[in-house]
Amino acid sequence: MMKSVANVVLNDFTNDSRVLKISKSLVQLGFETTVVAMHNDGLLEEESLGGVAVNRIKLRSRPWSKSKPVQIIKYLEFLVRAASRFIKSDIIHCNDLNALPVGLLIKLFGRNKKIVYDCHEYETEINGLKGVEKRAKKLLEGKLVRYADAVITVSDSIANEYSKLYNITKPHLVLNCPTYHEQKKRNLFRDKLDIRADQKIFLYQGGLSKGRGIELLLEAFSELDSDKNVLVFMGYGPLEGFIREKEQQQSTILFHKAVSPDVLLDYTSSADYGVSFIEDSCLSYRYCLPNKMFEYLMAGLPVLTSNLFEMKRLVEIEGIGIVAEENTVEGVRKAVESSLDQDYDVIQRNVFSARKKYCWEDQEKVLKEIYNAI
Secondary structure, eight states: OOOEEEEEOSSOSSSOHHHHHHHHHHHHTTOEEEEEEEOOTTSOSEEEETTEEEEEEOOTTTTSOOSHHHHHHHHHHHHHHHHHHTTTOSEEEEESGGGHHHHHHHHHHSSSOEEEEEOSSOGGGOTTOOHHHHHHHHHHHHHHGGGOSEEEESSHHHHHHHHHHHTOOOOEEOOOOOOOOOOOOOOHHHHHHTOOTTSEEEEEESOOOTTSSHHHHHHHHHSOSSSSEEEEEEEOSTTHHHHHHHHHHOTTEEEEEOOOHHHHHHHHTTSSEEEEOOOOSSHHHHTOOOHHHHHHHHTTOOEEEOSOHHHHHHHHHHTOEEEOSSSSHHHHHHHHHHGGGSOHHHHHHHHHHHHHHSSHHHHHHHHHHHHHHO
16 A cells, blocks of 8 residues: 655745655655645645655734744644644654644554654754754754654764764764756857956855855955956855946856756856855854755756855765865865866766766665665
């Protein structure tokens, strides 16, 4: 008999690639899978996305205020509605800590239910979490994680931390990798932004917000000794205006508006390096392995990263780019200028080799082992 999986996530499931990839894989592995998400205006309560059933929970309390006490009421309503609607599910795949109580509630009132806890980051060490809220989350996670039949994390360092912190078996590692794709090299940025053939293009792709080293990158590229390296920002967010101002002042800084997903890889492959510069502002960031890094690799790009443990280890082991010695303006500047002395062809061959390992097809094998075991 086919086992059913409720893949629970506390967002509206309109832009969650990890949950979608896992759901598609579970369907292919023979599980009847439904993504359980939150409803928002303009979205269907029930639909199918990529062959995956989606059920969005509509809350009566949704129009209420966004004060903290009311947010708790909304959460409790989602918890009760989701648990009661999917009480018959055999396996509850809980994405992040806020979804874990849904799994526990179903397990308490159902028979032979299994819980998979999927931590998309170091849950109790995320940026800005502190004080009473941090202590409460750590206490909650410590109590609930013991009810999970399997725990998944997104980096080896986070897996080790969870094992030590809660005295549990080391969690499984399922990286945020894209599906395998051999992307052809394109030259869209050179054509559209008048970038010379002798200039190396460093691409920052994604959200333009604080905490991602954008201000530091802007300053570093404003202080280069030559114009042989240029930085292209492509995306949207609150720092877009600031970036456009810098573009007017510096020839080594350029901006391109965000593009649709169907042509994104064509643009990504038009750069020479992908930039993933996370600031060391919390343990969750320090131990992260951003999906952006793997997306750059899949597009054939070596990477420039900040000096954070997991990112540095991946780049150095695989020989796929440059790591700033220090997470400072000077550290970035030196890393960028050192790219002129590297054998780019050798590094790119390493990238082509690495992307065959760091693809979703390999992560799916781990997922299969986890689900077969429970």
